[in-house]
Amino acid sequence: MRDVGIGLIGSGFMGKAHALAFAAAATTFDLPIRPRYVVLADIDSAMASAAAARLGFARSTGDWRTLVADPAVELVDITAPNALHEEMALAAIAAGKHVYCEKPLAATAAAAERMARAARSAGRITQVGFNYLKNPIIALARSIIAKGEIGDVVGFRGIHAEGYMADPATPWSWRHDPAGGGGAIADLGSHIIAMARFLVGPIAALTAQMSTVVKRRPVARGSAETRPVAVDDQAQLLVRFASGATGTIEASWIAPGRTMQLAFEITGTQGSLAFTQERFNELQLYRAGGPAGRQGFTTITAGPEHDPYGAFCPAPGHQLGFNDLKTIEVRDLLLAIGGAGAGGPDFHEGWQIQRVVDAAILSARERRWIEID
């Protein structure tokens, strides 16, 4: 077994989630590679120091460049705001590091492309944090499709809706700035686009509409001063996949009451699948051709047959949680670094997802279909 030195940038919620995931991956799985917690960077060096102590990192720094330059760091893990992803990742790649980056990969497809190309040129392992793809029940869905159990996929109906921006009193933030690459379509839409690509393949064309429902937001909670919101609150897309399948994709962050409606229905010629992240240990499967009067959707509950559920629990139905998906993501990354797996989604995939986001924004502006080669 060999160690891989981790340099973690960011000590907020996602930084903590990553640190926990590295520890959990090492304990949960029997891996050929072991994380070593080398250095933690945060713009606030006091916070960096405190977080390093709590999360078990050997050193801390207030300057991420120090972290990137650290020879003991083999993997740079970026949980900083989106706008910083490109600079950090390019520097890390240039320093010969592998890079793990939270989603969305970048504010624009152009930036994502630069990151993907740099990583490929340098031969570095990369991974983007689309952790919902790591769900064993999603792996099952993909396997069901790949084995032809529902025939050919002809339809996809996907959405990611939450309600965290529904309240107009929620203040303006960097998420409302188009420099960040889009609103709901980037923040949530990227998840359902990633899911669509993972399950049905590349999107060849789309047309979209977007709307900004809360047109101005206070600069701070309770403030009378407001700033305009220049990104979408809701986005709706018609999509055509390269396979010929057609469908819809939607994103909303103003859906009251929705907390995790990352959901899809897939129509095949011989069956159907339905899923929602609200109950992400379950998959609904319908297969044509069963006995008359006994047909219907079957609720499959995640269990040890659905790898790698069994590493977490030997009994079915006990349920994985959000952080367990992150743990699987980290396992895949460590396996890829150890040469024992494909990892992914990597920067190339992150770029392709961002291309769909960018095309949707363009389509909505120009009110026309956009082809994506």
Added chain:
Amino acid sequence: MRDVGIGLIGSGFMGKAHALAFAAAATTFDLPIRPRYVVLADIDSAMASAAAARLGFARSTGDWRTLVADPAVELVDITAPNALHEEMALAAIAAGKHVYCEKPLAATAAAAERMARAARSAGRITQVGFNYLKNPIIALARSIIAKGEIGDVVGFRGIHAEGYMADPATPWSWRHDPAGGGGAIADLGSHIIAMARFLVGPIAALTAQMSTVVKRRPVARGSAETRPVAVDDQAQLLVRFASGATGTIEASWIAPGRTMQLAFEITGTQGSLAFTQERFNELQLYRAGGPAGRQGFTTITAGPEHDPYGAFCPAPGHQLGFNDLKTIEVRDLLLAIGGAGAGGPDFHEGWQIQRVVDAAILSARERRWIEID
């Protein structure tokens, strides 16, 4: 109390359903008007005669024109195939009759317009059989919206998917002929369009894509001879309502395992609604602003508070069935004829719905947004 003489065209399933609904309406509700079963017409006069006897009609005929000309008939009830609706309805209106017609009203918006204008000129009462609108729980949804309980409606996500055409061995029929006005978009899409208009109002613009998955079908079950299918199996629309709300509308008749997925989710600025006809006695309601830690979607079950559920059953949760919705539809028609209610959806509304269907077909063909004035 006065009688209204009924002339029923068609003795198939829908004819029987209408006859039963008239009888049930008279027994279930305390109405100022009572149906009298005058004459039943079917192209097969022997079937007409047998059906008349079973369903309690005084006379039968093999010629619908005889029925229309019968002076004892005040209301002509059309359950014949769609392609015949226009001719029958215009003749009935010309003869001074009120007209009750199954959906979709006509094969094209132009035909529907002629029917609507004729009825208006003649001052006749009309009704189209969009019975899902008659559900007390849908009346509740409309009332919740009208009272502002979920704020302003800003999003609509609707679908009507079933699986009855999923099997490619299902033979070609008049439903696969574009002369009938479209495939899934007309047969099922008209229901969810009707629902969208009922709840959110007129649709001002749309863009659509449609696909035909089963490109040829046998002329009869098991036959090697096939005919091309020239209508859509799946349709997906982006819509913008006159109110400014945006959304998606979908239709599919090739969705394996779906039997009645007429479903919608409505996003308001202060709450959300979710519904599926698969469990049509239930409405999911979320309202912003409840106590912290106690919020969530509430499952409202139809009961006597939801008029006219109480006419069917004095206790909540006992559930209405498909035919009960038809009974309410007939009640509304009889009340309108008796001058005691507005009835509806009438031919004008049937026309407006068909305009959306036609616009979707045009949009899919020309791959562009269509404005609907």
Added chain:
Amino acid sequence: MRDVGIGLIGSGFMGKAHALAFAAAATTFDLPIRPRYVVLADIDSAMASAAAARLGFARSTGDWRTLVADPAVELVDITAPNALHEEMALAAIAAGKHVYCEKPLAATAAAAERMARAARSAGRITQVGFNYLKNPIIALARSIIAKGEIGDVVGFRGIHAEGYMADPATPWSWRHDPAGGGGAIADLGSHIIAMARFLVGPIAALTAQMSTVVKRRPVARGSAETRPVAVDDQAQLLVRFASGATGTIEASWIAPGRTMQLAFEITGTQGSLAFTQERFNELQLYRAGGPAGRQGFTTITAGPEHDPYGAFCPAPGHQLGFNDLKTIEVRDLLLAIGGAGAGGPDFHEGWQIQRVVDAAILSARERRWIEID
């Protein structure tokens, strides 16, 4: 086709429901026998007269004995309060009539036994209104069990809970008088006992506990005067079936929010069934031995494969309602009178159900197991 003259006792909700069911049965099914609406009796002769006119009965009377004596009446249909069932039914049987009686059959098993024996001696057709047994999806459950699709039944977990007595301000009524034969155990428990017997067979032994939560109720809504409640609000039973299967049966009419929780889970050696009347067009089926990683409960939705659903609607998933179950019940009764079916549950079965109710009451009082031969 021959007619059967109906004499209906009672013009309240259940009387109306019966009248509607007779009309609907005649229209919905192709029956060898046709109901004729001869006479309607109600203790209030003005109400009787008005109801007869509205429901299409030829005559009315304020005296049920006149109805029973009417030679044109072949079937006496009793929807009067439970306490009157025995006297009416015995008189009807003595007059040579068939008898249709609402549930529960009688206040005590002894009374029910007298009714059942009289009917058997006289060779009359009888039926008791346990309409939930008439659900096509319950017929499916019974068939699944009978065919051994879930192996041998070894466990039953049943309940019927509603909330209509949860409010202590709901006034005292005859239902709170033990002369009526019990509280929740009789009013609701009889339904789940009927279901248990229908699906799993006779109950051989039981032990029970009962509690009265609302100990006094006002004599009228808002009144300060109260009367003691001497029947159970909640009953819980352990049961052992003659087959050796074991289980629990519960009844409650003080369950806030429950409107129709007539629910069961059945454990077989090779599979399981789950059902709730809250969604009574659905049955959950699990069968052992499916492919690894694809197993789960399948939601079967009622459709034409589940007889007699198809008589109501040719398409699956459109859903039957409460009153449709009553229509099937009446069909079965008419077929039995016509010599074309077994009908049931008859007075004998009504008696057996009441024996379980009585045994539960005795067991709760004496705190011991009771064997039922």
Added chain:
Amino acid sequence: MRDVGIGLIGSGFMGKAHALAFAAAATTFDLPIRPRYVVLADIDSAMASAAAARLGFARSTGDWRTLVADPAVELVDITAPNALHEEMALAAIAAGKHVYCEKPLAATAAAAERMARAARSAGRITQVGFNYLKNPIIALARSIIAKGEIGDVVGFRGIHAEGYMADPATPWSWRHDPAGGGGAIADLGSHIIAMARFLVGPIAALTAQMSTVVKRRPVARGSAETRPVAVDDQAQLLVRFASGATGTIEASWIAPGRTMQLAFEITGTQGSLAFTQERFNELQLYRAGGPAGRQGFTTITAGPEHDPYGAFCPAPGHQLGFNDLKTIEVRDLLLAIGGAGAGGPDFHEGWQIQRVVDAAILSARERRWIEID
């Protein structure tokens, strides 16, 4: 911050789960006490050594007595088979250690009592692994009850059913030996009994029936040699709580298709709760007195308002998993050791739970009510 030295007995699934939970607790929460991984014991010293390396323990041993005697060990964590709990725990307490023990605490209430009394005499902190009680949504349920939001609790309907013993080919094991303290009633029933006590309080009396459906099992998978099963496969209890509430409690390990049906419904005088561990991030709440026509069960999804969900994820609806509940359990234990919390359920509570199990077994044998003081 101070360290607490951990000695872990057992390197199987549960041992690994505990190790992971200690690590996760330290990372997830801001605790005044930090686990130090001192020594891991397993009867197979090679396995102990391997597990110690993988899980980060400094030392390993093949003899648990060495672990107990280790002065660096402050907390002995027992994940060995039930039959060994008593001896290990008593030795640990005698050595002055705190003890953390998997459930059920012991094979008999007498043994559990000895353990509880020893711990109390020695003033040691103890905890039993009833991790389902640690669910934030269960804490919510308890809080709702405690605050009177559903009035007084009058009914409880609980079950824990799974299907892992449904297949008669599953071999005989120590779980089928009554020396282990009972079958389904001990293995699963103890969870729902713990839940009932946690939410509704002590059980004052019960009557039970138990059945053994699979009467003999092979000594090994595929073997023709069988051994008799002398414990229950299914247990059903009527219970009366000290509060006067009544209810049922059931356990089954032969329920095909059930993977985690630890479920309950609670009837209050002003509302109801419903829960199933199959969807353990959700609680169904009904409260009397809402606006007419808007009432129903509300599905509350776990979120940051439900402590300590927020420590795992700052956004609602993202869901905790099975292992997260274990993490909370360990946090509570560490806080108790650190003097900053009550911890629990402790050995005293484990004893009380076992008393109910023992009373159920006795009641089923003697077919009578048993009072529990």
